[in-house]
Amino acid sequence: MSHVIIIGCGVVGAAIAYELSQVTGLQITVVDQQPPAQASTGAALGVLIGVISQKAKGKAWQLRQSSIQRYETLIPELEALTGRKIPFNRQGILHLCWEAENFESWEKLVEIRSSQGWQLEIWDTAKLKSICPQVHNDKITGAVYSPQDRQLDPTALTLALVAAAQQKGVTFKFGVNVSNISAASIETTEGKIAADWIVVAAGLGSTPLTAQLNQKIDIRPVLGQALQVNLGHSIGNPEFQPMITCNDVHIVPLGGGDYWIGATVEFPANGDEISPNYELLESVKQQAIAFCPELASATITRTWSGLRPRPEGRPAPIIEKLPGFSNILLATGHYRNGVLLAPATAYTIREMITSMDS
Numbered sequence: 001m002s003h004v005i006i007i008g009c010g011v012v013g014a015a016i017a018y019e020l021s022q023v024t025g026l027q028i029t030v031v032d033q034q035p036p037a038q039a040s041t042g043a044a045l046g047v048l049i050g051v052i053s054q055k056a057k058g059k060a061w062q063l064r065q066s067s068i069q070r071y072e073t074l075i076p077e078l079e080a081l082t083g084r085k086i087p088f089n090r091q092g093i094l095h096l097c098w099e100a101e102n103f104e105s106w107e108k109l110v111e112i113r114s115s116q117g118w119q120l121e122i123w124d125t126a127k128l129k130s131i132c133p134q135v136h137n138d139k140i141t142g143a144v145y146s147p148q149d150r151q152l153d154p155t156a157l158t159l160a161l162v163a164a165a166q167q168k169g170v171t172f173k174f175g176v177n178v179s180n181i182s183a184a185s186i187e188t189t190e191g192k193i194a195a196d197w198i199v200v201a202a203g204l205g206s207t208p209l210t211a212q213l214n215q216k217i218d219i220r221p222v223l224g225q226a227l228q229v230n231l232g233h234s235i236g237n238p239e240f241q242p243m244i245t246c247n248d249v250h251i252v253p254l255g256g257g258d259y260w261i262g263a264t265v266e267f268p269a270n271g272d273e274i275s276p277n278y279e280l281l282e283s284v285k286q287q288a289i290a291f292c293p294e295l296a297s298a299t300i301t302r303t304w305s306g307l308r309p310r311p312e313g314r315p316a317p318i319i320e321k322l323p324g325f326s327n328i329l330l331a332t333g334h335y336r337n338g339v340l341l342a343p344a345t346a347y348t349i350r351e352m353i354t355s356m357d358s
């Protein structure tokens with residue numbers, strides 16, 4: 001029996017735990033200094049920008065494609081196993097085109113996706129108006145609709161992954177900090193634990209842990225703020241509530257007249273210190289009102305912020321062996337797409353372990 005220790009129980013660590021729980025011959029322990037689904041995962045909007053992403057080919061597209069395919073089976077599977085409900089919006093993503101947006105590049109993407117077996121539709125303003133009357137601004141020149149993209153509740157998903165993995169024998173240690181790692185063990189606030197495999201899924205915490213092994217993986221925080229509003233009723237057609245996005249501002253319908261609006265993208269000015277800039281959050285809200293004017297009368301019920309783990313000087317995410325160590329695996333630095341990429345990340349880690357563990 002090989003012992004796998006996963007450090008971090010955000011959406012990425014939880015997805016890996018559940019995926020590995022299906023492999024025979026593995027004993028799995030997940031350690032997190034906090035309860036599950038805090039840190040970046042606790043702040044995420046759960047928008048899965050897959051088919052409509054500009055990543056047309058290569059690894060970036062493969063990871064997206066395999067995640068969106070897996071989510072279609074994963075959500076019902078987890079709901080059946082755990083009896084928990086995971087809010088999962090199957091009405092797609094609607095991207096609004098603003099002013100001089102390049103329709104030619106969208107037309108090209110529609111063709112590429114069609115050859116890959118996915119649908120994308122370009123709507124003119126008349127079609128947009130008839131289907132989504134809540135959208136209104138003279139600068140909107142049309143829209144791209146992606147019916148197979150999704151949005152889900154990242155916290156509900158992570159808690160369901162934990163519950164399902166627990167049922168399948170995974171041990172979770174919450175409130176336990178990992179202070180040090182080596183090739184054969186981890187040191188924690190509850191003592192040393194021996195390991196055959198260590199998976200570092202610690203988000204921003206991955207940097208200090210790998211620095212101790214002189215293989216620093218440099219992951220820096222990018223702050224995101226978002227807000228929840230309530231209108232008392234749905235905007236537009238209550239039967240058709242896709243996630244609407246324009247100029248990188250998302251309006252996420254939650255049902256019952258509740259919407260999430262976000263998120264800001266704020267880089268640290270000096271070193272790693274960032275504090276939320278409330279003017280930027282206000283500007284995100286104003287942009288949402290600019291394309292969905294009815295939101296002006298909504299009541300703000302909650303605001304929050306979180307830190308996205310962004311790899312410095314290299315593309316996100318990092319899913320590979322830690323250089324110099326054959327049994328320490330990195331599943332980190334997912335930046336803006338950790339919820340989207342969690343299933344594909346978990347599958348990649350499973351393949352790495354099972355191909356070397358036989």
Ligand SMILES: Cc1cc2nc3c(=O)[nH]c(=O)nc-3n(C[C@H](O)[C@H](O)[C@H](O)COP(=O)(O)OP(=O)(O)OC[C@H]3O[C@@H](n4cnc5c(N)ncnc54)[C@H](O)[C@@H]3O)c2cc1C
Nearest residue numbers: 008010012033039040041045047178203205224338339340
């Ligand atoms: C405002 C906002 C909106 C977002 N919206 C989206 C979205 O719509 N779609 C999307 O796909 N992504 C989105 N993201 C990004 C997404 O949240 C992240 O990419 C994702 O949550 C990363 O997951 P993770 O499990 O790697 O990290 P985290 O969720 O940060 O989890 C890391 C865990 O490791 C633990 N840990 C760290 N160090 C240690 C240690 N030494 N010992 C023990 N435990 C440790 C932490 O306690 C934490 O629980 C958003 C992020 C923000 C902030």
